[in-house]
Amino acid sequence: MLYSKLFPKTSKQVPADEQSANAKLLEQAGFIKKHMAGVYNYLPLGLIVLEKISKIIREEMNAIGGQELLMTALQPKEIWDETGRWQTLGKDNMLQFKNRAGGEVGLAITHEEAMISIARSYLNSYKDLPVYLYQIQSKFRDESRARFGLIRGRELLMKDLYSFDTTEEAHQEFFERITKSYIKAFERVGLKVRVVEASGGVFTSNPSLEFQVLIPVGEDEIIYCEHCEFAQNREINKDKAGDKCPKCASPLKVSNGIEVGNIFHYGTDYSSKMNFLITDEKGERKPAIMGAYGWGVSRVMGTIVEVSHDDRGIIWPESVAPFRVHLVGLDLDDPRIMGEAEKVYRLLQAEDIEVLFDDRVGVSAGEKFADADLIGIPFRVVISKKTENGKLETKKRSEKDTHFYNLEELIKEIKMV
């Protein structure tokens, strides 16, 4: 991609109405544009990142037998009345209104009711199970106060998977499998998570597991142990820092956290309320055993920025960076340098390396470097009058040192990561 053509360019103006690093940096660097409180447009660079994150979670869900579908935002009141959640979520943060035909409709903030209304039309016998269905879809959450950029949005992109099993053992086995798969997916996008015990919230009376990124700006509070896997949300644990870990007796720690995923055991809660019955091996009709598994795609994008930035801008992990190389051309009014830069641009692309080429003429080196730091692409490669003997000045966004590589060495270096 030529930076001269990219919409839009970075902005020098820090958004006045944003507090959080993710909203400020993503907006300044040209990844997102606020549309209204808690509602963000994804600009071309932002959409690339969103798609890369989506691809990773999609691969992990497919690997454990998930099948992707796409449910709708619009929801008829009737199916939500079956669980009583039209009332409870209506009072919480579900948008509800009347349509022109006089029907009461809502915008989905979650899809248990929708999912069961589909599943029960097709699944009937234990032979039809297990089934694991997921989607990556925009949800609407009418937060009374939107804040924290992509982390608490009113329109958000989420991956949600729903599992249907016939036995508690089969459900438990899948639950453990997806827990591992979540940790792997978070690792792949560059996030280190703690698996935290929590309440089921508005979803279920059963406990749930949260995937929390421990970071001071997080809105949750986590009590955890550094010596074992014990970790609980403040909702269910009142211990203070220094109290003894109930598992290993080490002193507990307390940290804020951002919840980037959560997984729920529903048992037969929803399926019995919605009369979703499965015939078992003995011919008896029993409610299906269900679980639900959320993974916040847009929230992950915001969280990565919270975790990985400095005072100059974003530092994208390789796996989700919009491009691998930010090729900065200087002295491009010299046709020889321009020619050389274009050649490197073409050759890197020929190696399937994604390149953002800052081909602007008449923009200072300082400005180009500042833009590169703000945007946060992993490798910055400079070509200028000073670049001699085909040596390319290369710097990783995450490191301080500059290296000089010829093209072949550069390609090798990039592909090693």
Next chain:
Amino acid sequence: MLYSKLFPKTSKQVPADEQSANAKLLEQAGFIKKHMAGVYNYLPLGLIVLEKISKIIREEMNAIGGQELLMTALQPKEIWDETGRWQTLGKDNMLQFKNRAGGEVGLAITHEEAMISIARSYLNSYKDLPVYLYQIQSKFRDESRARFGLIRGRELLMKDLYSFDTTEEAHQEFFERITKSYIKAFERVGLKVRVVEASGGVFTSNPSLEFQVLIPVGEDEIIYCEHCEFAQNREINKDKAGDKCPKCASPLKVSNGIEVGNIFHYGTDYSSKMNFLITDEKGERKPAIMGAYGWGVSRVMGTIVEVSHDDRGIIWPESVAPFRVHLVGLDLDDPRIMGEAEKVYRLLQAEDIEVLFDDRVGVSAGEKFADADLIGIPFRVVISKKTENGKLETKKRSEKDTHFYNLEELIKEIKMV
């Protein structure tokens, strides 16, 4: 994909509440599931088709310089008040309501206001233009009466591109380029379209061009000439069949049509109302020249089925079929046959050919063939006790004849298409 695992299986029941071929066949074959009137869930097979259609239009938009972004469904009243469309579209079919914070918000049925509110934040000088931005995104259209399956939905997937130019000539040139690109994209998904002159509807007082698939079930009426390119929507032409073509004097024809795309010249309509000004080469501030270009992704899916089906089911064009090969295994209780079928399944996949393998044991040949016809995958390949000497019984969904190929010949045949 193993058919035994696929969610869901086909259904013998014809949906009672659907009139149109697309809704009936797509629902029976397991591609979609109605959620409420005009609102459909895309099941795994349906999502694959939707993604293939999206990929094709995305490639064509990128090829003419389009940059993809993703705007939001939620819209603040304020920007729609700038054009007066909060009122006019509110009376038409835009959903509008209050959120918890007391703001008046709506769900976008189109994105001119949203697009300009973004563009004017970044684009300032003639040097910044042209810019062509598009998205593939879910729109909400509160039709008072939903009908015709995916063709007139209340929640629909659309590709919409917006062009910003500084001169009328540059705009005109892009307009012609995208017209060609649309025709090509429709051809690639298997649709033959007529380019039809029409009014600008609720969008503009300028005339527009529609891309119409001529078919008796279409809701529009088109007056067209078979001997030249003349074609107009009934809205702007009152001629009858047999009247003289105003261009070439041949007798005119009349047909119904499904509008699968439309493109608009806005001139400075929207940009002057929304004060989106660009500094030209002389330093004068002038409203940007805008065009908008819609392409109905989910509507295209429905239209393909209307155009391409028979009384047994859907006949997908190669380019958007969910799989290339429907491998039907018969006599699979014989381990030798099962082994052979699994081998062919693996070998086809190793050749990057997408295969749906009906691996169900104990399902009759008749039922498997009926399912294959209903689902409509281009190549049906049968392995059974009768398959001798490694010859695979192969039939195209669109043809009557059966051929016997060995695996190598089959792969060659499939890849030739």
